[in-house]
Amino acid sequence: MSPEQILTQPATALPTLRAAVTGLPAYVPGRRSVGADIAALASNESHYGPLPAATAAVAEAAGRMNRYPDMAAVELRERIARHLGVTAEEVAVGPGSVGVLQQIITGLCDAGDEVVFAWRSFEAYPILAELAGARPVRVPLDDGEGHDLDAMAAAVTDRTRVILLCTPNNPTGVPISHRRLEAFLQSVRSDILVVIDEAYVEYADAGSGPDSLALYRRYPNVCILRTFSKAYGLAGLRVGYAITTAAIAEGLRRTALPFAVSALAQKAAIASLDAGEEMAARVSLVKQERSRMAAELEAQGWALQPSQGNFLWIRADGQLLATLVEAFDAAGILVRAYQGDGVRITVADPASNNRVLRLLAVHAPLPAS
CATH class of the missing domain: 3.40.640.10 (Type I PLP-dependent aspartate aminotransferase-like (Major domain))
Structure with a gap:
């Protein structure tokens, strides 16, 4: 093909991504905090800064x-x-x-x-x-x-x-x-x-x-x-x-x-x-808060599995999931919602954790004891 023919070819074909790429589900990161009053509990980050x-x-x-x-x-x-x-x-x-x-x-x-x-x-x-x-x-x-x-x-x-x-x-x-x-x-x-x-x-x-x-x-x-x-x-x-x-x-x-x-x-x-010792001390504080939160949520009537991460998982779907997501958003608490499955909440400082507990008490499946 001559240079003249190349220049006159219609620009119909463009580079395309592999089908494997165009069909990929997007990885959804935890939402970012945008204000001082926002509790960023969506990404399982350490609440503490670097050592x-x-x-x-x-x-x-x-x-x-x-x-x-x-x-x-x-x-x-x-x-x-x-x-x-x-x-x-x-x-x-x-x-x-x-x-x-x-x-x-x-x-x-x-x-x-x-x-x-x-x-x-x-x-x-x-x-x-x-x-x-x-x-x-x-x-x-x-x-x-x-x-x-x-x-x-x-x-x-x-x-x-x-x-x-x-x-x-x-x-x-x-x-x-x-x-x-x-x-x-x-x-x-x-x-x-x-x-x-x-x-x-x-x-x-x-x-x-x-x-x-x-x-x-x-x-x-x-x-x-x-x-x-x-x-x-x-x-x-x-x-x-x-x-x-x-x-x-x-x-x-x-x-x-x-x-x-x-x-x-x-x-x-x-x-x-x-x-390592300083890191372990921080981890111990997270585990204490995890246990405290789990005990209170179970007393509220939430059915939890015993989490071994720095987060808690609440199984929810349908209207309950939608209600929880709306309530957390309105309260300025960023959590990770999984469509059709539930909500993951990162364990943070006691003040942020207490905000979570107060919100979930309102929406608990059973009256708090």
């Missing part, structure tokens, strides 16, 4: 923002390895645990492969699977709002490459017990990567969920996924990590976006691990 040591580390590193970060995150990986008793070769980092999860699915799944997970669970799971060309397989939660591991095992096919287990589950807060999870692992093919997503593990009571490190040491197809976004208060810096075999971890580093974890995030994460 002072993390803030100091960021301030010290800020003067070198003109330089690229360490792409291999060697210092951070070595610090995580010491924290958990593994080797740095078994650690892969990324921009939040969701970034690492994208590396996992990209690294393990070809088009048409399957990713099995409970539903409802973390909303990014089906999005990341479809983006990689894999098929998301949703398995409904059991009657106790937890993972139905028998049904998940039955959903496995010869195309299954990854199984995602969120414990404690987001948004319901229900953990998977060690005994049940080990029995599940014994029933699953060893060539399937079983990802134990523990974004909220720091908030879980001892013994409520699995000893994931013990399971990892026994079952090499286990991958542990964690984040600094929640209990450590670094949601705005985006840093998470996986513990997996050295071979898989190396593959995750290969699939990672170059320099995705900033130098500031790496330094802040290291400083946060070094300030």
